[in-house]
Amino acid sequence: MATIFIKDLLLRTQVGFNPHELGKKQDLVLNISINYLTQGEELSDEPGEALDYREICKQIIALVEGNSFNLLEKVANDVADLILSIPRVQSVEIEVDKPHALRFARSVSFSLSKTTRQ
Known part of the structure; x- marks a missing residue:
């Protein structure tokens, strides 16, 4: 088992339900820890075998910045589900x-x- 950390990912999205928040993009900062199974990349040094954290980050950005949310809880859940689909x-x-x-x-x-459920 290995862990990748994505630290201080700064994104802008519509988040909140109070009248002064509606229709306005606000900053969110995400810190993410991804625990995954290695496939020998730590021994082979082959980039093609590694978990592609750049692609994961692009998907997170598209998800968060392409939607609007009422709650931080929903942002976290949607990002978690996206990552767990890998x-x-x-x-x-x-x-x-x-x-x-x-x-x-x-x-x-x-x-x-x-x-994940195993």
Whole structure:
């Protein structure tokens, strides 16, 4: 088992349900931990055998920035489901931060862990 971390992925999307949030894109910061089964890439050094985190990141960007959400919980769940659809992935942990969501706080975040059913 191996882990890839995607740290501080800054995205913009419509998120929130309060009147002042509707129709406006806001920043979200995602931190993602992907636990997956290796296929010998740690021994062979062959890029074609590695989990393609660049492609995963592109899919996450398209998902989040191409939709609108009411809740951080839904963002985290949709991203987790996307990542878990990759056959080698065993589990994922996601934290979604919404900077400046509260007046006196740097951010508000929601964290979610999901695993594949085996």
